[in-house]
Amino acid sequence: MADPCDVCGAAGAMTPLVEVGLPGVGPVWIHRCGGCGVRQVRPRLAPAALDALYGGDYFAPGSAHGFAGYARQRQRYERDAFFLARELRRIAPAGRFLEVGSALGFLLAALAPLGGWEVEGVEVSAFGAWYARDRFGVTVHQGTLERAGLPPAAFDYVLQKDLLEHVTHPRRHLEQTRRIMRPGARLRVITPNGEADVRPLQRAAAESPPDALPVLGQGHLSFFSRAQLLRLLENVGFRVLRVRSIGVRRGLRALGAIPGWRSRTRLMRRVDLTAPAGPAAGEAGRAPERREDQAARIDAEIAAQHRRVRAWRPYFHYRRLLKRFDAVPGALAVGQDFDVLVEKR
Numbered sequence: 001m002a003d004p005c006d007v008c009g010a011a012g013a014m015t016p017l018v019e020v021g022l023p024g025v026g027p028v029w030i031h032r033c034g035g036c037g038v039r040q041v042r043p044r045l046a047p048a049a050l051d052a053l054y055g056g057d058y059f060a061p062g063s064a065h066g067f068a069g070y071a072r073q074r075q076r077y078e079r080d081a082f083f084l085a086r087e088l089r090r091i092a093p094a095g096r097f098l099e100v101g102s103a104l105g106f107l108l109a110a111l112a113p114l115g116g117w118e119v120e121g122v123e124v125s126a127f128g129a130w131y132a133r134d135r136f137g138v139t140v141h142q143g144t145l146e147r148a149g150l151p152p153a154a155f156d157y158v159l160q161k162d163l164l165e166h167v168t169h170p171r172r173h174l175e176q177t178r179r180i181m182r183p184g185a186r187l188r189v190i191t192p193n194g195e196a197d198v199r200p201l202q203r204a205a206a207e208s209p210p211d212a213l214p215v216l217g218q219g220h221l222s223f224f225s226r227a228q229l230l231r232l233l234e235n236v237g238f239r240v241l242r243v244r245s246i247g248v249r250r251g252l253r254a255l256g257a258i259p260g261w262r263s264r265t266r267l268m269r270r271v272d273l274t275a276p277a278g279p280a281a282g283e284a285g286r287a288p289e290r291r292e293d294q295a296a297r298i299d300a301e302i303a304a305q306h307r308r309v310r311a312w313r314p315y316f317h318y319r320r321l322l323k324r325f326d327a328v329p330g331a332l333a334v335g336q337d338f339d340v341l342v343e344k345r
């Protein structure tokens with residue numbers, strides 16, 4: 001019965017903290033561990049609820065979770081891939097790279113031609129995995145990392161951006177990650193600063209009418225402090241090489257450090273929370289025509305919004321410099337996200 005804490009292993013010590021709404025799933029409670037303080041949605045979501053969140057339409061432009069701006073995304077990942085390729089080359093001229101949570105495959109597509117490294121992805125969204133394979137010809141395993149059945153000790157570098165906060169069992173997920181890595185291989189985890197994530201929800205919950213709940217719009221299920229995140233990684237068998245706080249401007253706003261700034265946390269009526277998350281949620285991964293329509297819309301937006309300046313090499317360096325100014329050492333947990341580099345012990 002007792003479901004132990006991922007970070008400290010304490011069993012049965014989770015207390016309710018704030019009730020929030022997961023569109024398409026319903027009301028859920030974020031709990032707090034009495035042992036270490038980590039916050040997490042408990043009870044953990046069942047696979048069916050995860051499918052409702054990510055199965056089909058997660059990337060559809062009109063769905064509750066869908067994101068617009070694919071062209072910007074695509075060009076941002078081209079930039080990220082350029083710098084990532086340099087980092088990989090410094091490690092070794094060749095190796096195997098895995099991105100877990102590869103979404104539409106933009107990073108993999110940009111990284112694949114840049115060097116001697118083989119790239120692969122894992123993506124839970126059927127549409128995302130299909131799009132990446134179909135449009136870019138990259139290898140993407142559809143499903144969770146646990147279900148992908150990858151061989152042990154196979155990868156030299158694993159990237160998990162905006163992923164750990166979405167998995168139902170972060171410890172089990174990291175154990176699986178470690179299993180598929182070679183000894184000494186690197187793992188880079190970018191995940192939200194839990195405090196910056198939870199605080200706007202708590203503020204919105206305090207102000208919302210009784211029949212409404214703040215929406216856990218991005219579907220985050222775990223909320224880590226820096227100490228909790230590092231403890232979890234070390235417990236699983238990683239050595240921490242570097243921690244940074246990134247997205248400082250957004251983080252300060254979420255933490256309420258900028259006076260007069262109003263949170264944009266959405267509220268949703270309880271009765272609407274169990275309705276399907278998007279138009280025909282879950283269908284996109286399966287119905288070929290709908291899938292093609294969606295993909296064509298994404299392709300069209302990418303083509304229409306492509307900006308030459310964003311593909312210009314000096315612009316890459318300029319944006320990287322801006323990012324540097326928006327980051328501080330991880331000990332100052334004021335950013336929107338933590339950017340952690342570890343290696344397998």
Ligand SMILES: [Zn+2]
Nearest residue numbers: 005008033036
């Ligand atoms: Zn704990």
